[in-house]
Amino acid sequence: MKIKVCGLREAGNIEAVAALKPDYMGFIWYTQSPRYVYRLPKDVLAALPANITKTAVFVNEHIDIITALIHEFGFNAVQLHGKESPEVCAELKQEVQVLKAFGVDEHFDFEQLKPYAGKVDYFLFDTKTEKHGGSGRVFNWDVLNDYRMDTPFFLSGGLSLDNLAEVKNIKHPAFYGVDLNSRFETSPGMKNIEKLKQAFAVLR
Ligand SMILES: O=C(O)c1ccccc1NCC(=O)[C@H](O)[C@H](O)COP(=O)(O)O
Numbered sequence: 001m002k003i004k005v006c007g008l009r010e011a012g013n014i015e016a017v018a019a020l021k022p023d024y025m026g027f028i029w030y031t032q033s034p035r036y037v038y039r040l041p042k043d044v045l046a047a048l049p050a051n052i053t054k055t056a057v058f059v060n061e062h063i064d065i066i067t068a069l070i071h072e073f074g075f076n077a078v079q080l081h082g083k084e085s086p087e088v089c090a091e092l093k094q095e096v097q098v099l100k101a102f103g104v105d106e107h108f109d110f111e112q113l114k115p116y117a118g119k120v121d122y123f124l125f126d127t128k129t130e131k132h133g134g135s136g137r138v139f140n141w142d143v144l145n146d147y148r149m150d151t152p153f154f155l156s157g158g159l160s161l162d163n164l165a166e167v168k169n170i171k172h173p174a175f176y177g178v179d180l181n182s183r184f185e186t187s188p189g190m191k192n193i194e195k196l197k198q199a200f201a202v203l204r
Pocket residue numbers: 006007026028030033034035057058059081126131132133134135136137156157158159179180181182183
């Protein structure tokens with residue numbers, strides 16, 4: 001199972017998380033997030049091992065800005081949490097991996113994902129909230145039984161040391177990885193390395 005740690009921004013903390021060897025690290029370019037990367041250290045990002053996929057997270061950002069940031073910081077993936085169209089995803093997919101996030105609740109209609117087939121690399125199923133992400137809240141994972149496409153997905157939303165053992169029991173054929181964020185923090189944007197170590201031990 002792949003592990004993504006999201007919402008990083010401080011040099012020492014980024015390096016400490018990288019030492020745990022996550023598969024993906026996420027950096028949030030959404031000014032309304034408490035994890036917004038207002039001072040992302042470029043040299044620290046450049047020094048990350050090549051097998052960690054550096055992922056820039058956006059909410060309804062203009063594609064020209066996304067592309068400029070990909071080039072400036074050397075991102076290998078983008079994660080899109082807004083109403084980004086399949087066409088925008090397809091264009092970005094020519095350059096980097098695309099993770100398209102969807103807020104899921106009990107009424108989520110998986111049919112709406114069909115136009116994204118082949119235009120994204122992964123879906124990321126997060127808990128539906130007004131704030132687009134980082135809620136620390138879990139959705140009812142039973143709804144994943146209604147997802148029948150081949151596109152692999154990350155599970156996100158409120159994952160914590162209290163529910164990771166349960167996550168390991170999810171047997172969906174397209175289940176690709178987990179996304180760890182606010183439940184592994186000392187404060188917004190600062191990851192708790194001890195908690196993450198425990199999580200990695202459970203998941204690997
Ligand atoms: O984390 C945020 O503040 C955030 C805000 C707006 C869009 C996306 C955001 N996070 C992206 C993520 O990948 C989070 O890991 C995901 O939303 C789950 O967060 P959490 O429920 O805190 O585990």
